[in-house]
Amino acid sequence: MSLREKKVEKKKEEIRESAMSVIAEKGYHATTMEDIAAKLLMTKGSVYYYFKDKESLVYESHKILLEQSMEQLQNVLAEELSSVAKLRKAMIVHMEYVITERTDFLLGAKPDQVFEGAHLQEILHLRNQYSDCMNQLIQQGIQDGSFVQVDIKIVNYIILGAMNNAVIWYSPKGSKSIQELANSIADYLLKILL
Amino acid sequence: MSLREKKVEKKKEEIRESAMSVIAEKGYHATTMEDIAAKLLMTKGSVYYYFKDKESLVYESHKILLEQSMEQLQNVLAEELSSVAKLRKAMIVHMEYVITERTDFLLGAKPDQVFEGAHLQEILHLRNQYSDCMNQLIQQGIQDGSFVQVDIKIVNYIILGAMNNAVIWYSPKGSKSIQELANSIADYLLKILL
DNA sequence: TTAAAATTTGACTTGACATTCAAAGTCTGA
């Protein structure tokens, strides 16, 4: 990658970050391209130099976040751990990522209110992939006898719902650190499976 | 209440219902006053005859939903049931209400992206009231020894998060009825406390 | 140094709503 390409990529990265941050704050529809630009001390015109339109910018940003968390999850999957420890770690990693990246996992729960067509398909695909991985973790635990028999789909939704909800109410001002909080929640949720 | 007042109230009720239904579908910012009116075969001008503006319409609608679910919860609180049965029932009633009314409890998790000032305060107040009631249910169960010791706040958030999340993925096409689903989820969540 | 390429700017266009309102239509009670 040439120097110039690196610079462009860096700029795009900054813009994506700004976009996600403002959107986490104000919501997708309420954030303007000017908000996103202003945060970086640029004008909205510059943003359009790097991104075709608002939807593309948000799509790319969101896609990267999903891919990164997917990668994290895959890493946990690959580790040499007991079923319990693995699921536990997956949950903690998930929460830490979601909270620190302020993604809300994101735009709330309804990608179809933001994306359309191929973009929407891709986002849904990535989400499903993630969900499937979590399913697998639970499945494994049940098969090796670590977890009790449950309706995997429902329990998975419970776990994801509870974890993602944490992003909404977590406040850095609280007495618990993100790590402590993630640990607590993971332990409580594991009780469903033990 | 006079006949006319009744008619007006009925009309307002219809409009509120239409508003909630369209918003559940498309999200707050994406639904226009025309969408809401069109669903009732009126023009948007008429809607303004009944409601000052969009925010007020949505505020009133949302407030009523919150009040109704609060009332339901109070009724459960007042019943003669064991702690376990009571919390279980509260959860089931909650999910059934949220799913059938399609409220998402709603507008997603962030009322501050929709309401302002006094309206926002009132909505937050109602939500807190609801959350406090759930807390109470857990508290009672712990005190009478039915539940194990837990961090009530966190477990409460887990429960509410898991339940509200169900609204998003529940589909009437699935193999489970709302009742079955609510029952399953309630049972799984209770395991955290037993 | 300098000319071409890459970036940035900010004014401009456009379209989509929210909201208003005067006029038209409908109902109600005397």
Added chain:
DNA sequence: TCAGACTTTGAATGTCAAGTCAAATTTTAA
């Protein structure tokens, strides 16, 4: 039936933000 009150309409207005673009500025590389 009729006057006045109540409703509805749809066109008009205002605002706001997305997206465009030619000109200005900065960077790059020969």
